[in-house]
Amino acid sequence: MTKTNHPADPNQLDPEKDEENAATVSLPTERPSLWRDMTTSEDWWAIWCAGILLALAFAAVWFGQPENLSESIAAQSPVEVVSPLKEWIAKPGKWDSNPVDSIASKWQGIVGSFVIIGLLFTVANQFRGKSGIAFLAGFPIVFALATLAYILAGQSVVKAYNLEYALWALLVGLIISNTVGTPSFLRSAALTEFFIKTGLVLLGAEVLMSRLLALGLPGVFVAWLVTPVVLITTYIFGQKVLKIQSKSLNMVISADMSVCGVSAAIATAAACKAKKEELSLSIGLSLGFTVIMMAVMPMVITALGIDPILGGAWLGGTIDSTGAVAAAGAVLGDEALEVAATVKMIQNILIGVTAFCVAIYWVTFVERDSSGPKIGLSEIWYRFPKFVLGFVSMSILFSILYSTLVGGPELVGAMIGGSTKTLRGWFFCLAFVSIGLETNFRELLPQLKGGKPLVLYVCGQSLNICLTLVVAYLMFKVVFADVVTP
Amino acid sequence: MRWRARFLRAASFSLVIAVLSIVWLVLLPAYARQPKMRQHLQWLDEKGIDPSAMYYTELEIMDEILAKQRRAELRLVPHES
Incomplete structure (x- = not known):
């Protein structure tokens, strides 16, 4: 068995990691105790930070719920639950010709988000043994850049073409780092992995398992069967046929193409400790193809005379981005829109399972020497990215609250809509600004070598398109043809 | 230099x-x-679709779809009062 020096924190993504390092196993001589790990490591602190935010957000909704909530639900009368935090947590909105419009009515919520994240991360850094003051010195600028990215993404034409904020956040950071250079004081606040992991644990609360069955068995087959088959086949194709050097790049592209685009790429990249440039490249590929597929697929469906339900299921299972699926589905009509958006929602929820399985596979097979002995449970636990546990735990917890509480859907929905999804968006936006601030254009170029990532994406997506159509046809038109009503 | x-x-x-x-x-x-683009943007607004939504919870139209499913669910499972 090959021995290498083990990093202090095995869960921290190391931007300088190369494939040789990733393929060797390390046997640390001294491991931190669980308590020390829980009080200092980034993964555990991502769980604590997101846990605090979720607890406060749910408490706000719980204590602010209408008095007659259970009676209204029993009487099946419409009831609206709104988070009291909604006004205090916001992001820049949509604008057409004047960018000031995007922040004019949201400034209070933007300032609120800045205060909440700034305060939480300053305290967290201080507790982790890092400098909270150093973080605080750079954070206002990083947050301002994230706000600028949101404003760029909020232009109505940009939004209509599915060009998500992640792309603009990356661009904003890249402009700084590749022109005037990233000042050193900003680096203390560019905490890419910490932002991503905290955002992912928050995202866990949005992964509501009960929604997996939203379309019944046909939806389960289209999303649950095709998605893993395409993911695994594409990954094997990348390794065996294309011989892509970086396994993590291969995995991130396979996941973002087969599951649901940017959000799946973020979760998988964190689970398999991919390099920042690999995540950037995967997202670029996904967004580029989504723009094309969003325009072309409804035309193909119309030209082939495919009915709206089958067409919607095909769109939902193939187009990466959630918003683009809805836009393409709406072109075919309301039925197609509903089926497409629901299939995509089921795929969105599969992120949790995907991230968990990828993390297990990585620590068990990829990070060990293939000639060495099998690694034990304690080693798997030691190497496992703990924030994934937080992600899965929050998903289970909020799925239970959603299903068991009277008014669970209304309460959990109000919590997500009024606070946590906006904070999660800020964390991802801050993460992509941070990636840009730490990336040199030249580091992105080797990833494109030989065009293999592009070939991988095209081949994987072709399989996805064919297999989804076949399974959707069988499920929606043959096996369950009588029971499918959107 | x-x-x-x-x-x-x-x-x-x-x-x-x-x-x-x-x-x-x-x-x-x-x-x-541009008239064509303006029409397209208006259509997206009316439908409650944000094509740049990253996750289903960011999609306004999804609230309507889920509310419809929730109403159907409540009809199927009558509450005891």
Whole structure:
């Protein structure tokens, strides 16, 4: 068995990691105790930070719920639950010709988000043994850049073409780092992995398992069967046929193409400790193809005379981005829109399972020497990215609250809509600004070598398109043809 | 030499900012005002669709779809009162 020096924190993504390092196993001589790990490591602190935010957000909704909530639900009368935090947590909105419009009515919520994240991360850094003051010195600028990215993404034409904020956040950071250079004081606040992991644990609360069955068995087959088959086949194709050097790049592209685009790429990249440039490249590929597929697929469906339900299921299972699926589905009509958006929602929820399985596979097979002995449970636990546990735990917890509480859907929905999804968006936006601030254009170029990532994406997506159509046809038109009503 | 490098960095930064400003403040708003584009944007607004939504919880139309499913669910499972 090959021995290498083990990093202090095995869960921290190391931007300088190369494939040789990733393929060797390390046997640390001294491991931190669980308590020390829980009080200092980034993964555990991502769980604590997101846990605090979720607890406060749910408490706000719980204590602010209408008095007659259970009676209204029993009487099946419409009831609206709104988070009291909604006004205090916001992001820049949509604008057409004047960018000031995007922040004019949201400034209070933007300032609120800045205060909440700034305060939480300053305290967290201080507790982790890092400098909270150093973080605080750079954070206002990083947050301002994230706000600028949101404003760029909020232009109505940009939004209509599915060009998500992640792309603009990356661009904003890249402009700084590749022109005037990233000042050193900003680096203390560019905490890419910490932002991503905290955002992912928050995202866990949005992964509501009960929604997996939203379309019944046909939806389960289209999303649950095709998605893993395409993911695994594409990954094997990348390794065996294309011989892509970086396994993590291969995995991130396979996941973002087969599951649901940017959000799946973020979760998988964190689970398999991919390099920042690999995540950037995967997202670029996904967004580029989504723009094309969003325009072309409804035309193909119309030209082939495919009915709206089958067409919607095909769109939902193939187009990466959630918003683009809805836009393409709406072109075919309301039925197609509903089926497409629901299939995509089921795929969105599969992120949790995907991230968990990828993390297990990585620590068990990829990070060990293939000639060495099998690694034990304690080693798997030691190497496992703990924030994934937080992600899965929050998903289970909020799925239970959603299903068991009277008014669970209304309460959990109000919590997500009024606070946590906006904070999660800020964390991802801050993460992509941070990636840009730490990336040199030249580091992105080797990833494109030989065009293999592009070939991988095209081949994987072709399989996805064919297999989804076949399974959707069988499920929606043959096996369950009588029971499918959107 | 150092002064020259600084000047080049500042110049490239200014150039990029100028290009972005022209695209976002002039070209994109002008495109948004084109009748066909304006119609498309209005249609998206009416449908409650944000094509740049990353996750289903960011999609306004999803609230309607889920509310419809929730109503159907409540009809199927009558509450005891």
